[in-house]
Amino acid sequence: MSPMPKPASPLVGRVLRASVSEFTLGCRAQGGQLPAFGSLVRVVANRDADPQAVEILGVVADLRLEDDPFVRQLVAAEVSDEYINDQRDRRQVPIEVRVIHAGFFDARAAAWHTLPPRPPLALEQIFACSADEVRRFCASGGPGERAWRLGFLALLIEAQAGDALLGAVLAHIAQVFEGEARLEFAREAGRELARLLSADVLRLSRLLPQIGQTLTGTAGRL
């Protein structure tokens, strides 16, 4: 297997701080190009520096906009929309995006649903995952012999992901599959959650209908 190809999607931001289980990236608004809650992003490894480096995948768990004195002045001042937009894009204080690790691609591009061996380094580049990358991360094999890889859900639950985040992640992933594959993903992901949360029946009884509605789009009908 060859390493993951260079990302085709635009740069989302760079790593601000990180641990083995999660990192925070900083980014600008960039005309509404913010990563979506629950979407998957990928830390691009610098293979020139370390050929064995892994490429961490994570899910966007939170987006935080901090204020600063200048913003406070602008809020109070009467300024044009053009000026507001210009200031929004060029803010000195970045938007902080919390990303929970969901796994990684190793140097041979094999997907692993475990925590990465090392956290990403500061200022490493973060890109949004393409549909193909999401498919490679969550499934192997083609139609008829597809095997679902859903170990990332255990990592999310371990990281205290709430119902809303779980629903949003699954909705994002489901989008990259079509037709029967999407329904199959919905079923398998639901089963995995039911196994992981089997001790918490109340949560399951809340979470599953919500996920069912999001993933199947027909009020829980499969």
Place this chain on the structure above:
Amino acid sequence: MPDSDLDTFLGRPPLTRGARPLGVVVGGSLSHGLEVMLDPHTVLEGLAVGRYVVIHGQTRKRFFGMVTDLSLGATQPDLASHPPAADDAYSAEVLRGTAAFGLMHVAPMLELTAEGGEPRPIKTIPAHFAQVLEASEAEVNLVFGAEDRSHFHIGAPLEMNEVHVNLDLARLVERSSGVFGKSGTGKSFITRMLLAGVVRAGLASCLVFDMHNDYGWSVRDETGREYKGLRQLFTDGRVSVITLDPETSRHRQSKTDRELRISMRQIEPEDVELLAGLLGLSEIQVGALHFLRRRLGRDWIVKLLAEKESDELKELVDEERLMAGTLGAIQRKFELFRRLPFLQEDPLGEDAVEEIFARLNQGTSVVLEFGRYGTQLEAYLLVANYLTRRIHGRYVERKNRAAGGQAQDPRPLVIVIEEAHKFLDPTVAGHTIFGTIARELRKYNVTLLVVDQRPSAIDEEVMSQIGTRVTCLLDNEADIRAVFSGVSGAGALREVLARLDTRQQALILGHAVPMPVVVQTREYGEALYAELAGAADEGERKARRDRTRKALYGE
């Protein structure tokens, strides 16, 4: 780590290509069977008790077992309080098989080794999380062996129409066996098929006390379809039909070989004892029978039934050797014998017992049709008891002579009795010939095939000696218990038995099968006739060859 790498690392035996496990072992014991948690993809409704599964052990052993129960489980009891909403199909589907799951109880029976060879009884169980797969046709065939002269195709396992369950007939006739089931569940059809197999294989002669004229000549089922009897299946003389009621046989256009008449002079008190309950004979009256036989000689019944009371009887009463009341009661109860035309003072012709014994010993099976007397239980008990006592006596004599090197071993004999509980009731089984035969196993080459709908009414000791039990649907708890008496691990099989279809399904367990098996019995029809006809032709050719050889070269 990818699964294939894990398999390599852990050295797991590869599963059959394409086979998807039904579930994994999650608990259980050797004595109580294994608990299997079903895979979410396994449709619970697609399983059924009585099906076969194979459990893949850690050491390349496969454990062959039977599904004996199905149940529902949940990881949390709370789940029952929070079921998905009625219109939430998604939650229902994902919870099914995960937080809520199906459980399958499996009774492991045999061990199949990777090296092949005969399946062996299990002495251990697979570990936790061993994978359970539906048994393949090849595995079921391996267990039940190939069809040959002594292995008779009786039917197919449930949902495996292409697989043959072959009964080991040599082992079937080696010990007494039984066919049980509620009325109307097909006991007679199965019995006829078993007998056809035994006759075809030539492993034993059969003496069938055919109460309802089911075995010798053709019978019709409730839809009017006609089925051949044993005499029609074997036209080479391997089956003789003897009738007690020639008139009925004529009306049924049943071909018979002779009529059976019994001389009253040959009846002994022991022949009548079995009827004590039916005739209402008290213990004192039964005792008096022996006294009367001793004092009146061979004509005792003739004298008791005579219109004019004989001087001898008067004398016995006068001497106060016999109470007049007792004598009167016996005479009244013996009036029954007048209503049985096959009982005659002095029937002409040769000794029926000797002739039947000779036929049986030459390898000819005998079906004794009762005609209209089949509805008279007294007649059935009397004749069956009368003949069996004498034929068994001859077998004992022949066997003893054979032991002394003065004769050949008598040919194995299977005696078929219906309404067997009347012969083997706990109150009489201890001292009737049928109880004796059941208990002595194959000591004298005579065994029983009992056909009954109330096995619970059969003596427990006798039941424990029944080697092979073919059981159609039974729903009475006592009957089910009786069928499983003396069978280890029977608890799990009860559910299987109670859920058989009402027709053409039977649970076979015991000596003639390597493990309990639920069979969809094969169709008793043209295919079977053709198979047996082929065998009969072969038998006829062999007999002709033997006759020619004898004619040319003598004995």
